[in-house]
Amino acid sequence: MSLIVQKFGGSSVANAKMIFNVANIITRAYQEGNDVVVVVSAQGDMTDELIEKANEINLNASKREMDVLMASGEQISIALLSIAIEKLGFPVTSLLGWQAGVMTSSTYGSAMITRIDPGRIKKELDKKNIVIVAGFQGLSQYYDVTTLGRGGSDTSAVGIAVALSADLCQIYTDVEGVYTADPRFIENAIKLESISYDEMLELSTLGAKVLNNRSVEIAKKHNVELEVLSSFVEVPGTIVREAANVEKMLISGVAKDNNVAKISITGMPDAQGWAFRIFSKLSARDINVDTILQSAVHDDKRDIFFTVNEDRLNDTIEVLSKYCESVEGSNLIYDKNVSKVSIVGAGMQTHAGVAAKMFEALFAANIDIQMISTSEIKVSVIVAQSDADEAVRTVHNAFFTTVD
Numbered sequence: 077m078s079l080i081v082q083k084f085g086g087s088s089v090a091n092a093k094m095i096f097n098v099a100n101i102i103t104r105a106y107q108e109g110n111d112v113v114v115v116v117s118a119q120g121d122m123t124d125e126l127i128e129k130a131n132e133i134n135l136n137a138s139k140r141e142m143d144v145l146m147a148s149g150e151q152i153s154i155a156l157l158s159i160a161i162e163k164l165g166f167p168v169t170s171l172l173g174w175q176a177g178v179m180t181s182s183t184y185g186s187a188m189i190t191r192i193d194p195g196r197i198k199k200e201l202d203k204k205n206i207v208i209v210a211g212f213q214g215l216s217q218y219y220d221v222t223t224l225g226r227g228g229s230d231t232s233a234v235g236i237a238v239a240l241s242a243d244l245c246q247i248y249t250d251v252e253g254v255y256t257a258d259p260r261f262i263e264n265a266i267k268l269e270s271i272s273y274d275e276m277l278e279l280s281t282l283g284a285k286v287l288n289n290r291s292v293e294i295a296k297k298h299n300v301e302l303e304v305l306s307s308f309v310e311v312p313g314t315i316v317r318e319a320a321n322v323e324k325m326l327i328s329g330v331a332k333d334n335n336v337a338k339i340s341i342t343g344m345p346d347a348q349g350w351a352f353r354i355f356s357k358l359s360a361r362d363i364n365v366d367t368i369l370q371s372a373v374h375d376d377k378r379d380i381f382f383t384v385n386e387d388r389l390n391d392t393i394e395v396l397s398k399y400c401e402s403v404e405g406s407n408l409i410y411d412k413n414v415s416k417v418s419i420v421g422a423g424m425q426t427h428a429g430v431a432a433k434m435f436e437a438l439f440a441a442n443i444d445i446q447m448i449s450t451s452e453i454k455v456s457v458i459v460a461q462s463d464a465d466e467a468v469r470t471v472h473n474a475f476f477t478t479v480d
Contacts, residue, residue: 078243079201080105083115083211083233087250088307089153090120092160098307099160101248102206106166111201113240115211115233116157118149139184143213143223147173150210150229158208169200170208173221177239178214178232180222187214187222188290189231192239209236227288234291238298245300247287248307253314254279254286257330257472261465266476268328270315275328275420278454282418283333292316326430327421330472332464336416337389338446340409341400342379350403351380357395363388367416367449367458381447383458386412414446415464418456419471431455437474443467 082102089095106112118126126145130137154170161168177193200207211229216222224231230247237245254276255265271279273296280289286304295302295316305313344350351370358365363384371379384392389412400406424430434455438445443466447458459467 077109077111079111079113079240081113081115081233081237081240081242081245082248083229083246084117084157084248084307085229085250086117086120086122086153088248089116089157092156094307095156095160096163098248099157099164101307102157103161103164103166106206113197113201113207113209113236113242114157115209115229115236116150116153117211117229119153119156122149122152140220143184144221146223147210147213147221150212154208154210161206161208166206167204168206168208169203170210171196171200172210173213173232174215176207176209176236178235180214180216180224182216182218182220182222184220184222186225187216189214189224189235190217192235194236194239197236197240224290227291230288230291231294234294234300234302237300238294242300244303245295246303246305246313247291248305249286250307251286252306252309252311253304254284254316254329256328256476257468258285258332262330262469262472264476265472268314269312270317271328272422273316273318274453275422276316278418278420278451279329279331282331282416282420282454282456283335284329284331287316326423326427327419327475328423329420330468330475331418331420332468333416333418334461334464335386336383336414336458337386337392337410337412338381338383338414338458339392339396340379340381340411341396341406342377342409343406344378344380344403345376350378354380354396354399357399358384358392361391361395363392363395367447367456369447383414383416383447413461414458415461415467416456416458417464417467417471418454419475420454422453424455425452433474434471437470438467441466441470443470 084098158168158170179191180187180189197207211232213223253267254271255267257265259265277292280287280292302316303313366383368382396408400408443463445457449456
């Protein structure tokens with residue numbers, strides 16, 4: 077007998093038919109003699125619909141009250157799924173995040189899990205109940221409901237798997253596993269049998285929608301084996317684990333991220349410490365910076381260029397506008413019509429020319445590269461958002477058309 081944690085996304089429970097499909101998957105695992113804990117997201121587009129409802133009333137609603145609203149979507153899902161499992165004749169209990177012992181920081185909208193007390197879940201398992209847990213949510217030290225940010229149900233599932241020392245954590249989604257690119261848009265995308273934590277973490281951070289990056293971080297830290305598989309087709313998925321053999325490919329995937337804005341600060345004096353002052357102010361507002369470039373000195377001035385998440389653009393402009401006003405001759409420019417296109421693969425570490433192959437493909441497609449950043453296992457470029465889809469297709473074809 078094994079203890080399995082299963083997670084189902086919103087598309088998997090979007091309507092009654094899909095809910096019963098998920099209920100059948102869960103009860104089959106239960107009938108095989110396993111203890112089963114299930115983490116569920118809000119149905120379909122319900123989270124977006126709740127945001128729209130809030131905006132109809134108050135565009136500046138507090139983050140605390142938005143978390144109370146957002147958490148209600150998962151409550152509906154766990155109740156409906158539990159009702160379906162009851163209909164099939166199996167014992168089941170649904171738990172909200174706080175009932176399942178998920179404690180978080182008090183950062184509304186993007187709280188971090190601080191600890192999980194699995195006592196209530198274990199009691200329900202001891203009663204031979206299937207346990208259905210609301211993902212994406214927890215409780216702060218001030219007893220306020222919090223949410224974990226987009227994709228937070230993945231984080232909930234992996235965190236609960238760690239707390240329970242589960243034998244396997246299965247992430248069910250609307251695709252059959254992890255692919256070399258989004259198979260809904262790239263026809264020749266290849267499904268991977270396995271992928272390493274490091275590669276999956278890079279892909280998730282760089283825009284791949286399969287797994288939340290925080291969930292992969294937790295899985296890597298605690299060596300939790302993940303399986304990404306389809307809610308709709310019964311085929312083997314993709315295993316995410318340490319040092320996976322990714323079919324000996326140079327790269328494991330191509331990702332696109334449209335949630336990017338490019339910031340340019342020109343005319344800064346060539347003086348020691350100004351970069352520190354800029355980025356420390358952004359750090360104080362929890363604004364993450366990526367893909368930084370700095371120009372050579374010209375007329376005793378320097379320019380700096382970097383990217384931030386587009387959803388933090390307004391905060392970034394607010395911080396930097398005040399700073400640039402205090403520096404004579406400096407200018408702040410931003411562009412949110414850009415995208416980040418990236419390749420990821422452990423094979424880059426031992427094979428030269430991978431970046432050159434990517435750049436050659438983009439050059440042949442007449443796609444201009446605005447910025448470049450690299451690490452041991454990834455290369456990212458900033459391109460115009462209008463070129464992003466073609467850039468993904470072009471780069472993917474360059475690396476994968478010859479794969480058998």
